[in-house]
Amino acid sequence: MKRILLAVALSLSSILTALAAPPATFTEAKIVAKQKVYLDQASSSMGDLYCGCKWTWVGKSGGRIDAGSCGLKARKQEKREQRTEWEHIVPAWTFGHQRQCWQNGGREHCVKDDPVFQSMEADLFNLYPSVGEVNGDRSNFNYGMASGIAPQYGQCKTKVDFDQRVAEPRNEVKGLVARTTFYMFDRYNLNMSRQQQQLLMAWDKQFPVTPWELERNKRITAIMGHANPFVTGQRSWASGYKPSGDGVVSALPPRAVKTLPAEPKVISSSSAGAIVGNKNSHIYHLPTGCPSYAKVSSKNRISFGSESEATAAGYRKAGNCR
Incomplete structure (x- = not known):
C-alpha cells in the first residue's frame, strides 16, 4: 500500500510540474509573485529582502513599507523609501549585458525580441520584494563587502558602497542571494x-538554507516547473563550475529550413480553435x-x-494559461 501511495504521489507531482505555467513577462511575474509566493510574507518576521521590513500590499503587486517595524530611515529618497519594489537579485543590467539584444538596443529591445532575456526577467527565483x-x-x-560603510538606512543592515560599486545585504539573506545568483548564472549560461x-x-557555506528559503523554493517550483538545485542540494557551485544553460532557448526553429517557409496565416474568426x-x-x-x-x-x-509547432518556431506558452 505504501508503495502504491508513493507512486501516486510521484505521479501527481509530475503532473503538477507539467502543468506549471511560468509567468511570461516581468509585469506578470510581479503579480504572480505577490499572489503565490509572498502572499503571507508582508507581515512575517523575515520581511523584505534588504531590511527585514514588514509592509502592506497595495494594488496588484505593490506595497507600502512599515518603517517602524524595522527601524528604517530614508537616506535621501523618502517617497521611494516608503514603498516596496521588486528587486532582481541578479540585476537585469547584469544578465542583459551578456545578451546580444542589449548591445543592439538595450533592455527595451531585449524585452521585445529575446526569449531568453524575457525568461530571465520574469524568473520568480530572482525576484524579491525590497525597500524601494x-x-x-x-x-x-x-x-x-561594504567594509567601513556606516549604517545608511537607520537600523537596516544592508549597506551600499557607492565608490566601490558594491552592495552588502544583511546576513539573514546572504545565503539566499548567493544560491539565487548561482541558479541564474547556471540556468542561463552566464x-x-x-x-x-x-x-x-x-x-x-556560512549561511545555509533556511526553512523559509526551502518554502520559497517549494512555492516557486510549483509555478516554474523546476526547482533551484542549489537550494535543494542537487547542485553545488565550486571553482571552475560550468553552467548547464538549462534555461537557454532559441528563438529560431531547431532544424534548418532549406526553402522559404510559407507566410504564417493571420487568425480570423473562421479559424477558431487554432493556437x-x-x-x-x-x-x-x-x-x-x-485569458489573453x-x-x-x-x-x-x-x-x-x-503546441509543438509553436515551440519549434521559438514561441512559448503564455504564463497566465490555466
Whole structure:
C-alpha cells in the first residue's frame, strides 16, 4: 500500500510540474509573485529582502513599507523609501549585458525580441520584494563587502558602497542571494567573475538554507516547473563550475529550413480553435484556458496547428494559461 501511495504521489507531482505555467513577462511575474509566493510574507518576521521590513500590499503587486517595524530611515529618497519594489537579485543590467539584444538596443529591445532575456526577467527565483530606496541605491552593483560603510538606512543592515560599486545585504539573506545568483548564472549560461564566485561560495557555506528559503523554493517550483538545485542540494557551485544553460532557448526553429517557409496565416474568426501566437512577444495562447487568447491584435497574430509547432518556431506558452 505504501508503495502504491508513493507512486501516486510521484505521479501527481509530475503532473503538477507539467502543468506549471511560468509567468511570461516581468509585469506578470510581479503579480504572480505577490499572489503565490509572498502572499503571507508582508507581515512575517523575515520581511523584505534588504531590511527585514514588514509592509502592506497595495494594488496588484505593490506595497507600502512599515518603517517602524524595522527601524528604517530614508537616506535621501523618502517617497521611494516608503514603498516596496521588486528587486532582481541578479540585476537585469547584469544578465542583459551578456545578451546580444542589449548591445543592439538595450533592455527595451531585449524585452521585445529575446526569449531568453524575457525568461530571465520574469524568473520568480530572482525576484524579491525590497525597500524601494535600497533597491534603487543597489542599482546594478555586484554583491560584495561594504567594509567601513556606516549604517545608511537607520537600523537596516544592508549597506551600499557607492565608490566601490558594491552592495552588502544583511546576513539573514546572504545565503539566499548567493544560491539565487548561482541558479541564474547556471540556468542561463552566464559568466561570473572569479572574485564574485569566491565571495558567494563563502556566503553559501556560512549561511545555509533556511526553512523559509526551502518554502520559497517549494512555492516557486510549483509555478516554474523546476526547482533551484542549489537550494535543494542537487547542485553545488565550486571553482571552475560550468553552467548547464538549462534555461537557454532559441528563438529560431531547431532544424534548418532549406526553402522559404510559407507566410504564417493571420487568425480570423473562421479559424477558431487554432493556437494564437504573438509575433512581437513570441508567446502563444491556447483557445481554452488562456485569458489573453482573444486579446492579441490582428496585425501581430499568427496561427499554429499544435503546441509543438509553436515551440519549434521559438514561441512559448503564455504564463497566465490555466
